[in-house]
Amino acid sequence: MKRSTLKLLCCPRCQGALSLRDERNDVTVDEGRLCCSDCGRSFLIKNGIARFIDLREMEGLNRRFARIYDQASCICSLFTKMAFAVFGGERKARKEILDRLELNGGRILEVSIGTGANLPYLFESPTVGEVYGLDISAGQLTRCSSFVSERGWSVELFLGTAEALPFKARSFDSVFHIGGINFFSGKKEAIGEMIRVARPGSKIVIADETERVAQLLHRIPWLSRLSQEEKVDVDVPIHLVPDTMEETRVEGIWKAHGQYHGYCLEFRKPT
Numbered sequence: 001m002k003r004s005t006l007k008l009l010c011c012p013r014c015q016g017a018l019s020l021r022d023e024r025n026d027v028t029v030d031e032g033r034l035c036c037s038d039c040g041r042s043f044l045i046k047n048g049i050a051r052f053i054d055l056r057e058m059e060g061l062n063r064r065f066a067r068i069y070d071q072a073s074c075i076c077s078l079f080t081k082m083a084f085a086v087f088g089g090e091r092k093a094r095k096e097i098l099d100r101l102e103l104n105g106g107r108i109l110e111v112s113i114g115t116g117a118n119l120p121y122l123f124e125s126p127t128v129g130e131v132y133g134l135d136i137s138a139g140q141l142t143r144c145s146s147f148v149s150e151r152g153w154s155v156e157l158f159l160g161t162a163e164a165l166p167f168k169a170r171s172f173d174s175v176f177h178i179g180g181i182n183f184f185s186g187k188k189e190a191i192g193e194m195i196r197v198a199r200p201g202s203k204i205v206i207a208d209e210t211e212r213v214a215q216l217l218h219r220i221p222w223l224s225r226l227s228q229e230e231k232v233d234v235d236v237p238i239h240l241v242p243d244t245m246e247e248t249r250v251e252g253i254w255k256a257h258g259q260y261h262g263y264c265l266e267f268r269k270p271t
């Protein structure tokens with residue numbers, strides 16, 4: 001983590017100010033601790049990644065999915081590539097969403113960055129700015145971190161939940177999320193947080209599979225076995241976007257055999 005990133009961070013629990021304790025005084029912080037001056041909580045920084053959650057403290061779907069993604073991280077990219085092949089390939093499937101972002105050289109936040117599969121498309125844009133990514137799965141972030149350093153990109157990564165982002169209000173010029181919200185423990189909280197950390201006037205873009213596809217995914221044995229007692233609402237979460245947002249719209253994406261298999265929800269935070 002860059003030392004300068006501290007100015008964007010706050011405590012995910014109480015939004016209090018964080019101070020950094022580390023042994024060295026380098027530009028980047030590989031190991032250290034962030035301490036909240038308001039609630040007294042502290043968060044480890046390990047291998048350059050600030051860890052704002054602990055799997056042992058998580059509950060419900062978030063705990064389950066953090067575990068699933070930790071275990072399945074090695075096959076995630078392959079699985080997604082195979083799934084996207086049906087919709088004309090990974091590039092087309094991802095660009096359908098990413099082309100809606102208004103990159104202007106500012107700060108971009110990907111909520112649930114996973115292994116970083118959207119990064120190649122962001123970094124090929126001449127107007128990409130500083131990139132930040134958060135995910136609930138340490139396994140996904142470890143892969144993302146290697147992917148990023150092999151390519152020499154600068155991306156700041158954080159372990160945390162979409163429902164309680166460790167960033168100060170109005171920190172980002174673009175906020176987007178792809179592929180996880182259907183099974184978040186708190187979709188309303190996550191959307192509220194994306195709005196809170198977005199700069200007024202910026203666009204927020206959220207995409208995931210349609211309800212029909214989400215139900216099909218749950219028939220995959222190891223997924224359904226892990227969550228069969230829970231009934232998950234996988235509607236397009238447009239009803240969770242506050243009326244105060246502007247230009248709110250949903251479009252079908254990932255079309256194959258005459259049907260859309262995903263949705264893209266976008267809206268603008270008022271100035």
Ligand SMILES: C[S@@+](CC[C@H](N)C(=O)[O-])C[C@H]1O[C@@H](n2cnc3c(N)ncnc32)[C@H](O)[C@@H]1O
Pocket residue numbers: 062065066069080111112113114115116117118134135136137140160161162163177178179180183184185
């Ligand atoms: C299907 S992957 C998508 C990854 C990436 N966005 C992409 O487009 O390839 C879903 C990601 O959501 C993350 N995730 C699930 N629940 C989360 C939550 N509550 N907060 C943050 N990330 C979460 C998972 O760990 C996983 O990396």
